[in-house]
Amino acid sequence: MTERPPHGTARPGGRTARTREAVLAAALEELGVHGYAALTVDRIAQRSGVHAATIRRRWRSVQGVIIDLLAQHSGSLPTPDTGDLRQDLHELARAIADYHASPRSRNFIEATIVAAAHNPQVSDIVRDAFTARTEQVTCIVTRAVARGELSPDVDAREVIAALSAPFYYRLLVLRGTADDRLVHTSAEAAYHAARGGVFVPPPSGP
Amino acid sequence: MTERPPHGTARPGGRTARTREAVLAAALEELGVHGYAALTVDRIAQRSGVHAATIRRRWRSVQGVIIDLLAQHSGSLPTPDTGDLRQDLHELARAIADYHASPRSRNFIEATIVAAAHNPQVSDIVRDAFTARTEQVTCIVTRAVARGELSPDVDAREVIAALSAPFYYRLLVLRGTADDRLVHTSAEAAYHAARGGVFVPPPSGP
Numbered sequence: 001m002t003e004r005p006p007h008g009t010a011r012p013g014g015r016t017a018r019t020r021e022a023v024l025a026a027a028l029e030e031l032g033v034h035g036y037a038a039l040t041v042d043r044i045a046q047r048s049g050v051h052a053a054t055i056r057r058r059w060r061s062v063q064g065v066i067i068d069l070l071a072q073h074s075g076s077l078p079t080p081d082t083g084d085l086r087q088d089l090h091e092l093a094r095a096i097a098d099y100h101a102s103p104r105s106r107n108f109i110e111a112t113i114v115a116a117a118h119n120p121q122v123s124d125i126v127r128d129a130f131t132a133r134t135e136q137v138t139c140i141v142t143r144a145v146a147r148g149e150l151s152p153d154v155d156a157r158e159v160i161a162a163l164s165a166p167f168y169y170r171l172l173v174l175r176g177t178a179d180d181r182l183v184h185t186s187a188e189a190a191y192h193a194a195r196g197g198v199f200v201p202p203p204s205g206p
Numbered sequence: 207m208t209e210r211p212p213h214g215t216a217r218p219g220g221r222t223a224r225t226r227e228a229v230l231a232a233a234l235e236e237l238g239v240h241g242y243a244a245l246t247v248d249r250i251a252q253r254s255g256v257h258a259a260t261i262r263r264r265w266r267s268v269q270g271v272i273i274d275l276l277a278q279h280s281g282s283l284p285t286p287d288t289g290d291l292r293q294d295l296h297e298l299a300r301a302i303a304d305y306h307a308s309p310r311s312r313n314f315i316e317a318t319i320v321a322a323a324h325n326p327q328v329s330d331i332v333r334d335a336f337t338a339r340t341e342q343v344t345c346i347v348t349r350a351v352a353r354g355e356l357s358p359d360v361d362a363r364e365v366i367a368a369l370s371a372p373f374y375y376r377l378l379v380l381r382g383t384a385d386d387r388l389v390h391t392s393a394e395a396a397y398h399a400a401r402g403g404v405f406v407p408p409p410s411g412p
Contacts, residue, residue, distance in 0.1 A: 035323070036323055036324070037323065037324040037325070110323045111323075113319060113320075113323070113378050113379070114319075114320050114323045114324075116381060117241070117242055117243065117316045117317075117319070117320045118242070118243040118320075119243070123381050124381070126379070126381060127380055127381035127382070130379050130380055131380065158391055161372065161375060161376075161380070162372065162391070162395050164375065164379075165371040165372045165374070165375035165376075166367065166368065166371045168371070168374065168375050168378065168379050169367060169370065169371035169374050169375065170367075170371075172319050172374065172378055173319070173332070173336050173370075173374050174333055174336055174337065174367070175322060175329050175330070175332060175333035176333070181407070185364055185368070185399075185404055185405060188399065188402070188404040189368050189395060189396070189398075189399035189404050189405075190395070192395075192398045192399045192402040192404055193391075193394065193395035193398045193399060196394070196398040196402075198391055198394040198395050198398055199391060201387070
């Protein structure tokens with residue numbers, strides 16, 4: 001136990017990987033049942049069957065576990081490819097709504113925002129994780145450009161951010177859950193704005 | 207000191223009002239300088255010159271102070287009335303950006319979201335406060351309807367939420383600050399979507 005490998009270097013499926021899976025799954029369960037406010041290393045230990053001392057040694061704190069959960073979750077967003085921008089945006093909005101539909105996911109998102117508010121390092125990690133997720137799905141926009149649906153000058157990240165923002169506003173600020181209506185309006189609003197040229201940056205001087 | 211009037215019942219400008227002002231101002235200052243993570247009743251006491259025991263008796267906790275700050279802040283959003291929907295939306299976006307420009311406001315918003323995550327009662331209060339603020343500025347939309355710029359069936363709250371969401375997404379999720387570009391895109395996107403009929407609910411059955 002004195003030679004502790006850093007995250008991800010142990011062989012997959014080995015004890016280190018199994019421990020990580022158990023701890024992250026337990027943390028997510030706890031978030032779903034009791035929320036972030038009640039999340040402690042001891043509760044994660046109890047639910048996962050992994051010793052609290054082991055969790056503290058490897059993740060240091062609840063925040064460390066949240067950061068690792070974020071790493072595990074990023075990349076889980078599907079990227080629609082229907083051959084039609086409008087349809088792609090609707091499917092992406094649906095995927096976000098489906099993800100937000102589970103209390104576990106909602107509590108996890110809220111936990112990351114809370115952890116970010118408490119810690120500048122976590123804040124950077126949250127920003128990087130969401131920026132990377134946005135980047136992943138920008139190919140929806142680049143494909144639409146290739147098909148001639150949008151101007152080549154369009155800022156793809158702005159389109160994706162415009163579609164995503166209403167879901168986080170609903171969740172974090174209006175304290176509600178996403179519904180079919182929000183899927184419709186967020187996808188349609190992003191589509192109309194994109195087609196209307198809103199996300200084409202102004203020409204910059206030489 | 208045993209006959210403690212509830213909030214807002216003491217005469218304006220009296221000792222109760224002065225104490226409240228000092229405590230809320232100190233809390234906001236602390237949020238601006240050290241952020242929510244470092245906010246304690248003792249720090250508020252130190253900065254305001256009001257005894258910690260007095261703060262605990264009246265507001266019970268840091269969360270109680272945040273709730274009172276929220277009550278003080280709601281209603282501070284101006285409502286543009288330029289006679290033109292597009293211009294009104296741009297001015298509203300500018301007002302939100304200006305508010306988010308100060309670290310004090312950003313930390314305050316973040317503090318309310320964190321407090322809401324920790325406490326269902328605070329969550330309800332945050333939801334009500336933001337819903338009320340949204341309601342306040344919906345007259346931008348109803349005036350546009352009266353001028354014939356939008357369909358009478360438009361959901362005014364959806365328009366305002368669409369305009370506001372990108373600012374909270376930028377702040378809370380992307381961990382960045384609002385800039386001129388965000389003012390432009392959020393106002394234009396809301397305008398294009400509203401004009402495109404996105405926020406008109408589908409006709410419901412009899």
